Amino acid sequence: MKKNLLTFGLVIAGVVAVAQSPRMSLFEEFTGENCPPCASTNPALNATLLSPTNITKVIALKWQVPIPSAPTNTWSLYLTNQAEIDWRYHSIASAGYGYPQQYTPTTTITNGINSAPQARIDGGHLWAVPSSTAASDHAFYGSSSLFASSSAISSPFTITMNRAWNPSYTAVTLTVNITASMNYTSSGALVYRLVMTERNIQFATQPGTNGETFFQDVAVKSFPNIQTGTPMASGWINGQTQTFTINCVLPSYIRDKSQVAFVGFIQDDGNYQVKQAALSNTVGLANDAKAMSANIGAVVCSTTLIPTATIKNNGTNAITAFTVSPTLDASVGANVVWTGNLAAGASTTIPLNLITTTPGSHTYSYNITAVSGGEFNNSNNTVKTSFVCSPTYFAGPVVEPFTAATYPPTNWTIVNPDGGYTWTRNGAVGAYGSNTGASKSDFFNNGVVGDKDELYLPPTDLTAVTSPVLSFDVAYAFYTATPNNENDQLDVMVSTNCGSTWTNIFSQAGTVLATAPLTTAAFIPTASQWKTVTLALPSLANSSTALVKFVSTSDYGNNMYVDNINLSQANPTSIKTTANSNVSFEVYPNPTRGETNLKINAVTAGNANVVVFNTLGQIVFSKQIELAVGINTLQLDATNFANGLYTVSVESTNGSMVKKLTVTK
16 A cells, blocks of 8 residues: 655755755665676675775665576575566667666666676666766675765765564555755656565575575565656756655565665665665564574584574564474474463573484474464564484594595595585596596685684594504695685684584695686586695594595685595505696705705795604604795704604695605714
């Protein structure tokens, strides 16, 4: 239901009708659930839009466009609001709004949005704002300086919006008041557009293919519609007002009523300029219990445990009772009834029922029901977590070439918190040209910057291993020529206390991790584009509870492959010299009575592992170093070495080589 009231305010004699109002800018982003560059752009953009400096200058509105393609899932942000989104981004020829398309100042002018992530500020190009440093309309250029410049342009209107929930929290009534602060005549139809948004949406799994699970300021429905909006007069005089009310019924696909907000803006359809914008922010509900977390821990070492649930009163009324219904994987557990007095804004953590599980990876969730006074927002009543159960430790060693089709291998575990791109097996790739299989982390397609995925080795009993060593082969390449522009990262971490604490034993990213030249195609390594890493693990010596995990962190670069993961007793005789090695070294003095030096000659810069073994295969020295091109010198203190023969191994991105060292005192 909508009611229009048009009134003319009094113009006081002697007042010059040139006064203007401060502007609230509108930043429209055309982003997509299948768009990898969108996923990498949005986190930093959202932080900029929501900074305290900018929230008084700009309002964000995100249209989830089907660029480069529409999500194929039966449910997605695009599909729920497809008709409105299509109209807003399409060209005139495609029955759309026809936003002028000129991506850069020198681009041929067309119309319609044809790439993502792309943006408009107040209906115009980012690069066209006075003092703008934007090179194009890429949403990346949404900056504090841009918002300061755009909002400095005064507006001929002011807007106020007041909202109210209906008693059942199924609709919101908006009362809109528009006032002219100067005389104004539009160049075309003048329209007030009102868009319902959800300020924050968090999915457990990606609705598209770019790995993005967190979305902000998403356009979900317009009222009465996006095409015609609410018509306004084309000519205004200073002090003229227009007041109207719009009843906004929430669509069925709203995920969280407490996140519902409204963006209103005045747009001149003759030149596409947005003259003023306003935000009616979120308003809480009377009764709203919110599931905050399911607390188990990332790793548990018993098949029986008691989870806890943290629940917040997200409404305005006190909560005196609710019921928690838990689920382990697909098995529904017994309900837990809570009673008490939970004040508005307060949280409580309660124990749930004992659960019995099995070794491996699991999911645990719960749903809140039977909230006292009734629940007006069921969409935030469920939460889910993943965990690894490691009650059994298998006797070492671990030798995994990834040749079997089963993945992850038996007793290995993958933790993929966002349900997006994660560790997989590529059966056509293998270290040094073996091409018999390798683990792959798909940074090339994973646009969720900062996304971490974990690959756990089997829980391992190293009681009989006195000098454990972890070795693996890795291959990685950059996507762009900008050094460290994509710091995709690999970390290896170990624990001996069931994951309560972890020690990072290997961490490389960007140029340090790279083994091949950049490529803009999805990286597939050749036989020469691998390096072998050998890590001494003295903290795991004789440990009966060794946990090792590989952690990949995406920066939306290019693919990384890991092969031949071995956790075993150190064995210097198994160290091989690479045939085409670009590294050589000398040990002097040799024999030595104490101090000796390694003079390492590297053809290319990179990292290296220097390990010294005694004749029993025990590691007596281990160090990671960075090599510069040319001669590198490392001082080795053998003062505490017993007399005898030692093997010195240097493994680097240049290749590997071994030498013998004799200690005589």
